[in-house]
Amino acid sequence: MSQQLYLSSSPHVHSGETTPSVMRAVLYSLVPACGVAVYFFGIPALSVLLIATLGCLATEVVCQRLMRQPVTIADGSAAITGVLLALNLPPTSPWWLTLLGAVIAIAVGKQVYGGLGSNPFNPALVARVVLLISFPVQMTTWSAPAPLGSGLDLVTTATPLGEWKNAVMLTGAMPAEMQGSMAGYFLGNMPGCIGEVSALALLLGAGYLFYRRILTWHIPATYVGTVVLLSGAFWLINPAKYPNPVFHLVTGGLVLGAFYMATDMVTTPVSIRGMLIFGVGCGVLTVLIRLFGGYPEGVSFAILLMNAATPLIDRYTKPRTFGTARQGGSV
Amino acid sequence: MKLRTFKGGIHPPDNKHWTSHKAIEDCPLPDELVVPLSQHIGAPSVACVEVGQHVAKGQEIGSAKGFVSVPVHASTSGEVVAIENRPHPFGTPLPAVVIKPDGEDSWSSNLQFTDPGSLTSDELIEKVRQAGVVGMGGAAFPAHVKMSPPPEKPIHTLLFNGVECEPYLTSDHRMMLEESERVLQGVALLQYVYGAERVVIGIEANKPDAIALLKKQCADAAVEILPLQVKYPQGAEKQLIFAATGREVPSGGLPMDVGVAVHNVSTAAAVTDAVMLGRPLIERVCTVTGPAIKEPKNLRIRIGMSLSHLVEVCGGLVEEPGKIILGGPMMGFTQVGLDVPVIRGSSGLLLLREEDIANSPEGPCIRCARCVQACPMNLMPTTIAAYARRDLVEETEEYCAMDCIECGSCSYVCPASIPLVQLIRHGKAAVLAKKRNALL
Ligand code: SF4
Numbered sequence A: 001m002s003q004q005l006y007l008s009s010s011p012h013v014h015s016g017e018t019t020p021s022v023m024r025a026v027l028y029s030l031v032p033a034c035g036v037a038v039y040f041f042g043i044p045a046l047s048v049l050l051i052a053t054l055g056c057l058a059t060e061v062v063c064q065r066l067m068r069q070p071v072t073i074a075d076g077s078a079a080i081t082g083v084l085l086a087l088n089l090p091p092t093s094p095w096w097l098t099l100l101g102a103v104i105a106i107a108v109g110k111q112v113y114g115g116l117g118s119n120p121f122n123p124a125l126v127a128r129v130v131l132l133i134s135f136p137v138q139m140t141t142w143s144a145p146a147p148l149g150s151g152l153d154l155v156t157t158a159t160p161l162g163e164w165k166n167a168v169m170l171t172g173a174m175p176a177e178m179q180g181s182m183a184g185y186f187l188g189n190m191p192g193c194i195g196e197v198s199a200l201a202l203l204l205g206a207g208y209l210f211y212r213r214i215l216t217w218h219i220p221a222t223y224v225g226t227v228v229l230l231s232g233a234f235w236l237i238n239p240a241k242y243p244n245p246v247f248h249l250v251t252g253g254l255v256l257g258a259f260y261m262a263t264d265m266v267t268t269p270v271s272i273r274g275m276l277i278f279g280v281g282c283g284v285l286t287v288l289i290r291l292f293g294g295y296p297e298g299v300s301f302a303i304l305l306m307n308a309a310t311p312l313i314d315r316y317t318k319p320r321t322f323g324t325a326r327q328g329g330s331v
Numbered sequence B: 001m002k003l004r005t006f007k008g009g010i011h012p013p014d015n016k017h018w019t020s021h022k023a024i025e026d027c028p029l030p031d032e033l034v035v036p037l038s039q040h041i042g043a044p045s046v047a048c049v050e051v052g053q054h055v056a057k058g059q060e061i062g063s064a065k066g067f068v069s070v071p072v073h074a075s076t077s078g079e080v081v082a083i084e085n086r087p088h089p090f091g092t093p094l095p096a097v098v099i100k101p102d103g104e105d106s107w108s109s110n111l112q113f114t115d116p117g118s119l120t121s122d123e124l125i126e127k128v129r130q131a132g133v134v135g136m137g138g139a140a141f142p143a144h145v146k147m148s149p150p151p152e153k154p155i156h157t158l159l160f161n162g163v164e165c166e167p168y169l170t171s172d173h174r175m176m177l178e179e180s181e182r183v184l185q186g187v188a189l190l191q192y193v194y195g196a197e198r199v200v201i202g203i204e205a206n207k208p209d210a211i212a213l214l215k216k217q218c219a220d221a222a223v224e225i226l227p228l229q230v231k232y233p234q235g236a237e238k239q240l241i242f243a244a245t246g247r248e249v250p251s252g253g254l255p256m257d258v259g260v261a262v263h264n265v266s267t268a269a270a271v272t273d274a275v276m277l278g279r280p281l282i283e284r285v286c287t288v289t290g291p292a293i294k295e296p297k298n299l300r301i302r303i304g305m306s307l308s309h310l311v312e313v314c315g316g317l318v319e320e321p322g323k324i325i326l327g328g329p330m331m332g333f334t335q336v337g338l339d340v341p342v343i344r345g346s347s348g349l350l351l352l353r354e355e356d357i358a359n360s361p362e363g364p365c366i367r368c369a370r371c372v373q374a375c376p377m378n379l380m381p382t383t384i385a386a387y388a389r390r391d392l393v394e395e396t397e398e399y400c401a402m403d404c405i406e407c408g409s410c411s412y413v414c415p416a417s418i419p420l421v422q423l424i425r426h427g428k429a430a431v432l433a434k435k436r437n438a439l440l
């Protein structure tokens, strides 16, 4: 036998699913959401998407070159961070703000920790929150959608959640006209971040990820379920003041957060029980921040807080090894 | 009805279609048989013949040493031409008896038919031991040891493993189809030994023909044919017991701790030969398959035939193989060449081409949790592997590395191509070493 023989320990076959193929699938799944965003917000949204993605890729290259490490942008993870960051920015975000966000996401959110797999926090959310705190004006200048071809310009306005928060702060009650526009919110007809506009498009992409078994139901279902239950409880107590659960669902970043940000593999628990706890925790924190916090939107903060808790959750949700006693029971 | 199974596991393409419909063929005798003295778990046997001596087929050529050991027999009649170290499937050359067949293939006259009704259970076990019967699913644990559980561990369920969950392999499948009488005879003999109340043959649902046939033949016997969900590693002992009985073998324990004994269906057939005919385990069915083989087949092979002989009988190679594997693709062992002999545990010979070999570069763990969800033992492979890599022995043990059955499911699904099983094996060795040192 002339040729080289491979000697290795078992197993000798592999599923064929690799990190780049997983990341590619996530990117594909974001196409509908990006498409809808560009439809509603036009060229500004497109440029935010491009600047954020290219910015993340460039930052990753620079960081890895500086640290004399192999450049790994081909794995697709930096591109995902870029797209997700863009989806978490307002469509009117100026180019320098977007670029700064990209640099923060990759350099501070990911590479300082050692790159892919080592970062404790979702890089895109780290960038979003840093920008939100440092540039509150630019980060909260929202505009109503102006669909392509409608001839409208982007006009500054408030997000539904922001509107509600202002109204509640001023009058203690929810504005009546907000009750009626749920369907429009769901399809994407509301002011907000690029990726917050269309829950439908995001769910479409998430459906593909479910089909590919890249996404599991555990975190999104518990997250959304908790928000519905908890916000429902508040709504039942005082419907005049608190918005109903549907409002919570279709406005703001909940769908984007629950299906894409809170399911980032690297920064969430690995055991099933851990994922369930993570989802519930995100849900509780989101509702509390939305209803009682200083910011109208709580998704980013909730997820980052739960990211911080992830090592702890992992530690205490070690699955029960086959053949060992259940807690307080016998085998 | 939903088929029974276990939690976790994976669904690799089974690739059994290449050989599942092919009847077992007798493999012709080669010019030389290399019968290793070490083919089982436990102490190797010791040669009891001399160079130049003529041996009959079935004659003992290596005697057992100790209780957890079995004798080795001549696979055909002929002359012993050498007793020396020869390449061995375990990796390093090991002592073997080399036989030059005389072409007669005549059985030793000492072997005779026995009426099992006249035997006590202990006599029956002794016959199984003398015949060198070992577990034929791959682990090759001496069957007589399994058949002698201590009295305080009564066996109420006797379970037969006809699952064959390893991709590519079809030897047990063909055995159940073509030699069902030998298999069922062995099932009855083993039930006699154990006195178990419940007897079950577990078969993966992807072998409906075998399930139907055995169901028909067991229509009035008290043997239950249990179709199981198609999932790897359904045939792993603990997972099979769980699917069949709902009980978990305790961590660090044995099947008898939950009152169960498990034997492979092919082992049952070997028990029949041993008890009824006095014939030792000198042949078995081996699936020779893979994309690098011209004509994949189920061969009835003699112990000691070289892999190259098997390949030749199967029409040769399509192209140079990239990997030679004894056993299945999930748990088999790679071989350094084709001059290695087949042994009692060799259920398959798999030849992969270079392009079939998974070799994406290893990347960092992206914490995707696939390994955690795939693990049939409910472990956290990513965590164990990370600790094992850093030689953190205590943490490796704390995360239950010792419970890993090395099924390979975690490595199979890992998108980062981390050699999880290899790392965990390394970790297990470190834990064992630490325990040994603590005893000294
Ligand atoms: S950790 Fe062990 S038992 Fe679990 S999947 Fe990996 S090899 Fe199998």
Ligand code: SF4
Binding pocket: A270, B364, B365, B366, B367, B368, B369, B370, B371, B372, B381, B382, B410, B413, B414, B415, B416, B417, B418, B420
């Ligand atoms: S499958 Fe691989 S990448 Fe995913 S969590 Fe396990 S070790 Fe990490």
